[in-house]
Amino acid sequence: MTDTQREHDQATVDQGKGKVKEGWGNLTGDKSTETEGKVDQLKGKVKEGIADVKDRIDGDDKTR
Numbered sequence: 001m002t003d004t005q006r007e008h009d010q011a012t013v014d015q016g017k018g019k020v021k022e023g024w025g026n027l028t029g030d031k032s033t034e035t036e037g038k039v040d041q042l043k044g045k046v047k048e049g050i051a052d053v054k055d056r057i058d059g060d061d062k063t064r
Contacts, residue, residue, distance in 0.1 A: 004058070007051035014044030 001009075018040030025034025 004051045004054045011044045011048035
């Protein structure tokens with residue numbers, strides 16, 4: 001597994017974790033947890049974008 005593949009995987013985990021946190025916060029009315037979830041999702045999207053750029057630079061661009 002390449003480093004960028006690990007980065008893509010971590011980005012997916014962060015997005016999933018964020019989705020769960022956001023849903024839990026919404027369900028329980030906990031705005032702090034809901035916001036943390038949105039932040040985690042955003043972190044995951046940023047990490048995914050960075051990994052995509054690295055793939056392109058390395059010539060490993062695979063359509064996802």
